Amino acid sequence: MPELPEVETTKAGIAPHIQDQSITKLLVRESKLRWPIPDELPRLAKNQTVLNVRRRAKYLLIDIGSAKTNTIKGTIIIHLGMSGSLRVLKDDIPAAIKHEHFDICFSNGVVLRYTDPRKFGACLWQDAKETENKLLDHLAPEPLSDEFNLEYLFAKSRKRQAAIKTFIMDQKFVVGVGNIYASESLFLSGINPQKAAGKVTKAKFEVLIKCIKEVLAKAIKDGGTTLKDFTGSDGKPGYFAQQLRVYGRAGEPCLTCKKPIKQITQGQRSTFYCPTCQK
């Protein structure tokens, strides 16, 4: 399930292969993703050069335009949804199989192939002339930036009734923290995921912010978490799954106190925590 570390891993994996390369073709096999892939995207992307590969929240952003004048024409916005991945293919490119919804082909022979069985992902176009973007304009700070700090998050949390876990997964407050890393960060912080965000003390918030940053940074270092679907751009899985302390471990002993890890549902999503260690 691509959260921030998985998107960052993907970005790092694809950028060296496509940076400064010219797009020869954008081939859409299945346009019905979360939103339709715009019909005009292949035409807009053709013969444009990749000027930057960026990430914002869980969005992968590929700025394309003219290499000569270094002007950005627009940005291809890719979201991996919950089962999406991008792979770099070169030489002997295999025929596309089921769920491989589009390819971006480059002049150096590289093909960037998007796979997404559950079709929760997206591939959209943001023209440089457009000044606003509904998806990107109102995103909260990046968790690994200095902007995401104690003063900021503590102020946002005051008087909030919502559970702390729901709170840190809300893109209005911090981006990129999904279901897995929310559970993990709260375990490391010793905070009960059901506690109202507004009731969590400042001291606990300090620990939580540190834990969110640490767990994300460590996961990026390990190439992300692979449970089922996620693979890096080289087709290999990430290794952070081996570091998970509570996620997916319902009934198994807590690594700290040996009592069973509990699984509950919050906002239609499973949460894993240790009732003894997390208060």
Place this chain on the structure above:
DNA sequence: AGTATCTCCTGCGTGC
């Protein structure tokens, strides 16, 4: 405004 619920989709595990 804040919060809770619904929704998109497919593959997989479970139980009968």
Place this chain on the structure above:
DNA sequence: TGCACGCAGGAGATAC
């Protein structure tokens, strides 16, 4: 073996 079912989940849309 086959089927129905429930679950997984990012986050916008919708409904209170």
